[in-house]
Amino acid sequence: xxxxxxxxxxxxxxxxxxxxxxxxxxxxxxxxxxxxxxxxxxxxxxxxxxxxxxxxxxxxxxxxxxxxxxxxxxxxxxxxxxxxxxxxxxxxxxxxxxxxxxxxxxxxxxxxxxxxxxxxxxxxxxxxxxxxxxxxxxxxxxxxxxxxx
Amino acid sequence: xxxxxxxxxxxxxxxxxxxxxxxxxxxxxxxxxxxxxxxxxxxxxxxxxxxxxxxxxxxxxxxxxxxxxxxxxxxxxxxxxxxxxxxxxxxxxxxxxxxxxxxxxxxxxxxxxxxxxxxxxxxxxxxxxxxxxxxxxxxxxxxxxxxxxxxxxxxxxxxxxxxxx
Numbered sequence: 308x309x310x311x312x313x314x315x316x317x318x319x320x321x322x323x324x325x326x327x328x329x330x331x332x333x334x335x336x337x338x339x340x341x342x343x344x345x346x347x348x349x350x351x352x353x354x355x356x357x358x359x360x361x362x363x364x365x366x367x368x369x370x371x372x373x374x375x376x377x378x379x380x381x382x383x384x385x386x387x388x389x390x391x392x393x394x395x396x397x398x399x400x401x402x403x404x405x406x407x408x409x410x411x412x413x414x415x416x417x418x419x420x421x422x423x424x425x426x427x428x429x430x431x432x433x434x435x436x437x438x439x440x441x442x443x444x445x446x447x448x449x450x451x452x453x454x455x456x
Numbered sequence: 457x458x459x460x461x462x463x464x465x466x467x468x469x470x471x472x473x474x475x476x477x478x479x480x481x482x483x484x485x486x487x488x489x490x491x492x493x494x495x496x497x498x499x500x501x502x503x504x505x506x507x508x509x510x511x512x513x514x515x516x517x518x519x520x521x522x523x524x525x526x527x528x529x530x531x532x533x534x535x536x537x538x539x540x541x542x543x544x545x546x547x548x549x550x551x552x553x554x555x556x557x558x559x560x561x562x563x564x565x566x567x568x569x570x571x572x573x574x575x576x577x578x579x580x581x582x583x584x585x586x587x588x589x590x591x592x593x594x595x596x597x598x599x600x601x602x603x604x605x606x607x608x609x610x611x612x613x614x615x616x617x618x619x620x621x
Contacts, residue, residue, distance in 0.1 A: 330618075331615055331618040334614055335610070335611040335614040335615060338610050338611070338614045339607055339610050339611060341493070341497065342496055342497055342500035342501075342606075342607075342610055343500065343504070345497035345501065346497050346498070346499075346500040346501025346502070346503075346504050347501060347504060348501075349497055349498055349501045350501040350502065350505045350525065353528070358524070358528075359505075359521040359522070359524040359525065360521065361518040361520060361521035362505075362517050362518050362521040362522065363516070363517075363518070365516075366514060366516040366517045366518070366587075367514075367517065369508065369513055369514040369516075369517075370504065370505065370508055370514055370517075373504060373508065444494065447490065447493055447494060447497070448490050451486060451489055451490045451493060452486065454486075455486050
């Protein structure tokens with residue numbers, strides 16, 4: 308709790324609460340990063356689930372890098388937004404669920420990619436793939452709900 | 457935009473059944489927002505696949521397979537058009553005079569024209585592209601414009617609540 312209060316009172320926390328354009332600009336970056344990382348996650352998993360089969364999954368590696376760029380944008384912008392009111396966010400159920408599903412969704416994406424590269428059981432990989440999309444959807448839904456709950 | 461210009465349309469939209477439901481059912485607006493976000497990621501992800509291939513960064517993505525993401529993009533756009541109309545009906549007098557909303561709509565029209573240029577001008581030639589083969593410069597320009605405009609659309613959309621007077 309001490310750390311959260313320290314964060315809230317840090318120059319970054321003050322900046323994001325008080326500057327006129329700071330919050331909307333960081334929030335917009337968060338939306339663009341979200342479109343990028345989730346766009347790549349969805350396109351990649353659609354391919355794994357059997358859509359657009361002619362794309363070799365290895366050629367998708369390039370796209371995967373773009374997904375990482377989107378993820379980094381959102382990690383940085385998300386941390387800045389968190390400094391807005393960390394003492395509230397940290398204990399918010401929708402925030403906790405959001406972070407949890409991003410962690411699980413990220414791990415599942417890695418599991419899916421490993422499964423595809425090693426040619427592991429296709430059925431199982433598809434199952435992980437569907438679960439991966441579901442996790443990222445939950446992350447988005449709970450992220451939106453943070454503004455309402 | 458002048459109040460007189462949009463007033464009749466806004467009055468009509470506000471009185472529609474959809475507008476009424478959007479204002480009266482408390483969970484409907486957030487739900488539509490979430491669907492709008494999900495649609496946005498499907499749209500942007502599909503465009504990324506196509507544009508990354510055309511730009512040459514992902515030139516080993518099979519072109520014909522990449523083009524299969526066009527229907528995904530169109531369906532996602534339709535979902536976002538419908539959810540977007542729902543927001544508009546909920547509170548048209550809030551959106552029409554909003555500068556970020558106006559820019560967003562203008563950019564979407566340009567993005568649409570750009571997509572038509574892609575479809576009628578480049579689509580056939582691109583289909584003949586072998587894996588690893590570079591697309592024409594013209595096609596790359598279209599792909600670049602597409603990514604740039606849609607990023608701007610997302611930014612302006614996100615800005616809508618912050619530029620109200």
